[in-house]
Amino acid sequence: MKFCDMPYKRPDLSALLARCAELAAQLSAAPTPEALVALYREENHEMAHYRTAQILANIHYTQDTRDPIWSAEQDWFDENSPAVSNAETCIAKAILSNPHAEALADAFGSTVLPTLQNRVKAMDERLIPLQQKENALISAYQKLYGGALVTLDGKRLTIPQLNLYKESMDPAMRRAAYDAEAAYFDAHRQEFDSIYDQLVHNRNEQARILGYKDYSELSYVRMNRIGYGPKEVKAFRDEVAVHVVPMLTKIMALKAKRIGLEHPMFWDSALNFADGNPAPHGNYEELMASARKMYHELSPVTGAFIDFMQDNEMFDVMSR
Structure with a gap:
């Protein structure tokens, strides 16, 4: 159904x-x-x-x-x-x-x-x-x-639709996307x-x-x-602070160097490569067909799963 x-x-x-x-x-x-x-x-x-x-x-x-x-x-x-x-x-x-x-x-x-x-x-x-x-x-x-609806690039956009602009090659546009989101919350x-x-x-x-x-x-x-309870969760947070945060700090520094940012700002966080982030190729139907193919190549179980999900229109992935 x-x-x-x-x-x-x-x-x-x-x-x-x-x-x-x-x-x-x-x-x-x-x-x-x-x-x-x-x-x-x-x-x-x-x-x-x-x-x-x-x-x-x-x-x-x-x-x-x-x-x-x-x-x-x-x-x-x-x-x-x-x-x-x-x-x-x-x-x-x-x-x-x-x-x-x-x-x-x-x-x-x-x-x-x-x-x-x-x-x-x-x-x-x-x-x-x-x-x-x-x-x-x-x-x-x-x-x-x-x-929430905001105005950017001459368009009325929802908050999820701002994500594309947050990955723009233009730093001014990236900041404008974050500013537009913040302006809604401020208002x-x-x-x-x-x-x-x-x-x-x-x-x-x-x-x-x-x-x-x-x-x-x-x-x-x-x-x-x-x-488990608060004691165990605190131990986990402490482990994150000791082991994960320094690693992420190094990763962020390497990313900034890779994309040529001497002083990276928060609006640069979504950009990963100097020539832009990877972008999906194809329209909705083509991307969904590729996903179906991939899941079938993984196993019969995942193939049956993706068939059920797509055949019954269980996905709601279009940004709006």
Whole structure:
């Protein structure tokens, strides 16, 4: 089925929440490991319908944040997805309370139970109003950023369309591209700052309600970081500072020498060669055909994958 033909129907929230409550009761009382595994599969299957609708709506919305139809659908999910998340948390609690819970690890792998535990640690019914507001703020940011239009080279361009100009051989044009992008953010500084400020306060309040020090602590749970935490991430950052940053500094110096820049500036960062960056040869159809050929040469599996993706028009790669 092609992406454009995928049917969309707004979920029935009342029916979904009622079904989640039924599943939670059944999962809690599952009498055998086999029954618990079967119910877990059923729960995943039923939630897949909701997730498919949610993802379809979000894809259409992010393709054009100005579309009133998909904006309305995104608003609906912003408002109602926290209640669904809370229902899923109740399901997770029910599974973990079942004495046969370890059967899920045997059937689906060692991360399934820690993932369910993190779901419980990251959600509470008291957070629903805050998460509704958080979702609305995220969508407002997407709309503000996604709808950006700037003027450059006599054209009205989106932010992604500036990338070509950032690779220009003309340093003045490269800087103009960055200046055009910055001018949009500067013109909307108050709106961006307000969204950011509200998000910080909102997320920290969610963390405090759940008993965490701040959102940073909660985010490790929400990102499902299993088996490592702040200590390990700090060690990784330190390794980057010690080993990667000096290497990148040398690479940047070599690149500046290669393209003949004595004092490289930030607007020179996208240019890699003195005679210009490599540019794609061919139109959209030719490039996609070349990609298909390459994936088929890699393996039968990647060949089947690219065929499925292209035949069903699953790619959205045109800058707009």
